[in-house]
Amino acid sequence: MKKPHIVILGAGYGGMMTAAKLQKSMKANEAVITLVNNNDYHYQTTWLHENAAGTLHHERTKIKIKDVIDSRKIELVLDEVICIKPEEKLVKLAKQELTYDYLVIGLGFEPATFGIPGLEENSFSIGNINNARAIREHLDYNFASYHNESEKNAARLNIVIGGGGFTGIEFAGELANRIPQLCKEYDIEKTQVRLIVLEGASTVLPGFDEKLVAYAMNSLASRGVEFINEALLKECNRDSIVFEKDGKRRELPTMTTIWAAGVRANTVVEKSGFMTNSGKVKVQSDMSTPDFDNVFVIGDCSLILDHDTGIPLPSTAQIAIQQAEIVAHNVKAKVRGWKLKTFVPNLLGTIASLGNDDAIAVVSGRRLFGWKASVMKKMSDNHYLLKLGGLGLLMRKGKFNFFY
Ligand SMILES: Cc1cc2nc3c(=O)[nH]c(=O)nc-3n(C[C@H](O)[C@H](O)[C@H](O)COP(=O)(O)OP(=O)(O)OC[C@H]3O[C@@H](n4cnc5c(N)ncnc54)[C@H](O)[C@@H]3O)c2cc1C
Incomplete structure (x- = not known):
């Protein structure tokens, strides 16, 4: 048969x-x-x-x-x-x-780019290994190019994350940790770099526990992340974006827009x-x-x-x-x-990472933040690896850097 x-x-x-x-x-x-x-x-x-x-x-x-x-x-x-x-x-x-x-x-x-002019052509999204690799290379290229041009171009060092949902905030946390390394590597003052989260709602992580959102914003702001809330992206060009806030259209020079506001x-x-x-x-x-x-x-x-x-x-x-x-x-x-x-x-709960050793979480109705939430996130990732491929896969690919 x-x-x-x-x-x-x-x-x-x-x-x-x-x-x-x-x-x-x-x-x-x-x-x-x-x-x-x-x-x-x-x-x-x-x-x-x-x-x-x-x-x-x-x-x-x-x-x-x-x-x-x-x-x-x-x-x-x-x-x-x-x-x-x-x-x-x-x-x-x-x-x-x-x-x-x-x-x-x-x-x-x-x-999903919702027909926003230029977004599909000029922005990056974090959807697979190829996209992620391209973003990393693009960031390196812009930092490396900055001192190579006689006319300094701020658009190379302004990075816009479109969308303050989970993906946008998790990326902001990682990038905020990477920027000091990039600055050191390419001899750039950290104050010259802007990392901006542009969010349409009145707060990032809409719908998440308010105290944890405040914690996340403080943690990211202390590492240099700027938030522009209640702002709608209207246009994305090769070296600028246009957004609308308080009924006014504003332009921001940037060569790096990461679109994290829609899938x-x-x-x-x-x-x-x-x-x-x-x-x-x-x-x-x-x-x-x-x-x-x-x-x-x-x-x-x-x-x-x-x-x-x-x-x-x-x-x-x-x-x-x-x-x-x-x-x-x-x-x-x-x-x-x-x-x-x-x-x-x-x-089982929700955990958003804010960088390697920081996160926020609501697990079984309990609020967690800081290293405890971060450990929880890594344990949940490790649990998946164990379930998928057993101890061998966990040992090869697991995250064991719990406290640094
Ligand atoms: C940056 C980021 C962080 C996230 N963090 C979390 C988190 O902390 N917790 C959480 O629960 N969720 C998180 N998510 C959401 C989660 O990743 C998705 O919900 C999950 O990946 C969906 O799983 P899936 O099996 O549907 O598809 P995926 O895991 O996306 O897999 C789809 C597969 O199909 C393949 N494929 C696609 N198109 C084709 C094609 N045409 N032909 C052949 N193969 C194809 C792809 O290569 C891929 O292997 C995150 C998402 C992102 C982007």
Whole structure:
């Protein structure tokens, strides 16, 4: 009898964890399993802001897929997903086509630039290893170029972070720590560098605990970060931005705009004709799509409403990993003719890093800040590595620099 074909798209938090769970729990003769990804490595998206700031080398963030996935049980296809044809149970890749019996979509997110003129062309976003590497190189290049030009250009040393949400604030924390090193390396006075967070709302980290937000702002401000709140980015050019504040348009010279104010689900999902809501598939309780019960969607491509508030759950690695465990079970259950499980999110807390040894967190209803929150964050990262690839992976890639 032909074995069912399970295809997993994307080796991010959701896809990798689904693959790792299926690899452990299914016998080789039960199904053919294929994992499709555009790189031969998995990366920890939640560390990318460190790679972008240059405080952590990107090799630390990358995990070779073959170090976790056993090629005797799961075939890795290195290719780009172009679109899915769910009626035909077919996935079009750049170099080939795959048919499937069960499909798991875990293609993550893309930046959303909301049609702001020039933003797509002239800004950076922190979305993958390539983007992060480009930001680090760009920062180095601008610092190195400053003294090389007869006419000093402030735009080279003004860095704007568009968006004071989690990604923007975490990046600001890392970069605030890196700037003194850059200044030393390129003989630049620290006072000549401006690191500005531009936020549309009246506060950064909107919706987060107010005392912790105040702590975060003080910590970042003490390291030179400037905040411009209630300001809307209107235009992004190669060497300036235009924003609106208090009804007035203002221009700021900068060659570095990091856009951290918007992401959307991977556009492959919408282009493939799935029923979407803001680009995401509103999944059923078993994580399958409403129209195709053999297609499961996880992570940032999926939409789940909070049971009590009706508000969409945030797109986080934490949720993607939890969903993967249920999806792995449900795909196996489909193959074995078992009952499917319902996904119930277990929101363990929220931690935002403010640099290597500083963070803010709300964990089990308790506020934490400073080194305690930072240790908590590293322990949570380490827990993921242990779960994904065991002690070996944890020892190779874990963060053990708890107190410095
Ligand atoms: C800087 C930053 C910090 C963050 N910090 C936190 C945090 O502290 N805690 C937290 O819970 N969440 C955090 N998040 C959010 C979290 O990273 C995402 O919610 C999570 O990565 C989503 O997981 P995923 O499995 O859906 O997709 P991803 O982890 O993004 O993985 C998607 C995978 O699909 C691959 N892929 C994409 N398109 C294609 C294609 N067309 N063809 C083939 N392969 C493709 C990608 O290469 C990648 O391997 C952070 C995000 C950022 C950017």
